[in-house]
Amino acid sequence: MWFTFVVSLESNYKTMKTKDIVNIAGYILEGWGNSSFTTDKIDEIAYENNMCVLIQNSRGFPIYSYDMMADNCLIHGSHSLELFAYRAEAITSDTGFYYAEIENPRFNNNTLLFVMVVGDRKNPDGYIYLNTSLEPVKSTAEIIQRQVLGISILMFILGLVIAYFLARLIETPIGRITRSAKKLGQGEYNISFDGRGYTETEALAETLNYAASEISKVDNLRRDLIANISHDLRTPLTMVKAYAEMIRDLSGDNPVKREEHVNIIIEESDRLATLVNDILDLSKLESGNTELNVTEFCITDVINDIMDRYTLFSEQKGYKFIVTAETPFMVKADQVKIQQVLYNLINNAINYTGPDKTVYITQIIKDKKTVRIDITDTGEGIDEELIPLIFDRYYRAEKSKREVIGTGLGLSIVKQVLRKHECRFGVRSEKGIGSTFWFEMTGKLGL
Numbered sequence: 001m002w003f004t005f006v007v008s009l010e011s012n013y014k015t016m017k018t019k020d021i022v023n024i025a026g027y028i029l030e031g032w033g034n035s036s037f038t039t040d041k042i043d044e045i046a047y048e049n050n051m052c053v054l055i056q057n058s059r060g061f062p063i064y065s066y067d068m069m070a071d072n073c074l075i076h077g078s079h080s081l082e083l084f085a086y087r088a089e090a091i092t093s094d095t096g097f098y099y100a101e102i103e104n105p106r107f108n109n110n111t112l113l114f115v116m117v118v119g120d121r122k123n124p125d126g127y128i129y130l131n132t133s134l135e136p137v138k139s140t141a142e143i144i145q146r147q148v149l150g151i152s153i154l155m156f157i158l159g160l161v162i163a164y165f166l167a168r169l170i171e172t173p174i175g176r177i178t179r180s181a182k183k184l185g186q187g188e189y190n191i192s193f194d195g196r197g198y199t200e201t202e203a204l205a206e207t208l209n210y211a212a213s214e215i216s217k218v219d220n221l222r223r224d225l226i227a228n229i230s231h232d233l234r235t236p237l238t239m240v241k242a243y244a245e246m247i248r249d250l251s252g253d254n255p256v257k258r259e260e261h262v263n264i265i266i267e268e269s270d271r272l273a274t275l276v277n278d279i280l281d282l283s284k285l286e287s288g289n290t291e292l293n294v295t296e297f298c299i300t301d302v303i304n305d306i307m308d309r310y311t312l313f314s315e316q317k318g319y320k321f322i323v324t325a326e327t328p329f330m331v332k333a334d335q336v337k338i339q340q341v342l343y344n345l346i347n348n349a350i351n352y353t354g355p356d357k358t359v360y361i362t363q364i365i366k367d368k369k370t371v372r373i374d375i376t377d378t379g380e381g382i383d384e385e386l387i388p389l390i391f392d393r394y395y396r397a398e399k400s401k402r403e404v405i406g407t408g409l410g411l412s413i414v415k416q417v418l419r420k421h422e423c424r425f426g427v428r429s430e431k432g433i434g435s436t437f438w439f440e441m442t443g444k445l446g447l
Contacts (some may be wrong), residue, residue, distance in 0.1 A: 054129040173201040325363035328446025344410030354378035382429040391415040
């Protein structure tokens with residue numbers, strides 16, 4: 001504002017005045033040959049713009065004249081200039097016109113003189129002269145300067161006041177959120193974030209409340225995981241230590257007892273190794289460090305091969321496996337990882353099936369491009385509110401009363417493997433009837 005109204009006011013005024021006079025001359029030149037364009041129109045233009053007008057023919061004789069300065073302009077009367085020199089400047093110019101700022105000796109003020117050639121510059125049809133006063137703007141600039149200074153001071157003070165109150169309004173919800181965030185960082189996960197005041201801070205508070213809720217949930221589940229893993233590790237370690245001491249103290253000289261105790265130590269060591277491997281597999285899958293070795297294979301053959309390995313287990317433990325997988329179906333995936341998914345789901349079904357010890361493994365081919373694998377048990381089922389937690393990496397459901405196969409991390413591994421393969425998966429369960437874990441893969445019918 002200061003630069004526009006004070007520093008550049010005079011130069012801007014002269015520029016605009018020059019532009020106006022050039023436009024007026026062009027307008028007169030354009031309308032001169034039009035029959036509807038009369039001298040009255042030129043009179044009106046000259047009057048409205050406080051301008052003297054003189055139009056000469058090719059010989060320099062006036063054919064139109066309008067004096068707005070009472071015989072005191074530079075193209076009329078006693079103070080008129082020698083116009084021939086200015087006319088020559090217009091003829092020799094590249095644009096066909098010439099203008100200059102000239103002092104009026106009568107009033108000692110600056111005026112703007114404009115000359116334009118009509119027609120060809122080498123053989124002119126005539127000349128247009130325009131002369132207008134350049135009003136002094138120094139006094140006007142001083143008035144504006146004082147007004148702008150006062151307005152600037154007022155706006156500056158008002159801006160400070162507004163900025164102060166806006167800062168307080170913005171800082172209040174941010175301050176509340178910051179204080180709550182510090183408590184969250186100190187482990188107070190039940191903290192509530194209050195972002196009332198602005199839409200953005202309210203959205204931020206909602207996000208932080210959600211994050212605090214998830215962190216709290218993860219922290220609780222992490223503790224449960226540590227407790228569960230500690231229990232799983234402590235039991236086989238205790239067994240290994242106890243039987244090792246028995247070999248040392250009691251059965252070292254008894255081959256039969258020693259072999260029995262050593263076998264128990266080996267079994268418990270295998271259980272420990274399996275648990276550690278599951279934890280490592282889950283960690284790698286969650287961190288994204290596991291690369292898939294994708295090949296094309298028949299999922300039907302994989303299912304049947306896996307179930308053949310459960311034959312001895314079925315004979316020894318009395319389990320029944322009802323397998324429905326006949327039509328060959330080809331898929332592209334990491335065969336080892338898919339086998340791991342099937343093993344984990346089957347072991348989970350064994351752990352929680354009903355007294356009839358029956359597990360159903362069913363292959364369903366959908367629209368010839370998708371295969372669905374269902375693993376169904378006949379157990380007590382899962383409470384509806386617990387179903388969303390079944391695949392959680394830290395969740396562990398209550399075990400069945402019979403001996404449990406696996407480490408308790410199987411479903412978490414299933415979830416990560418199927419996600420990495422971009423497969424759909426889920427669970428259906430009905431209390432008192434059983435549960436069905438399923439997943440789908442795309443592919444084609446086998447030959």
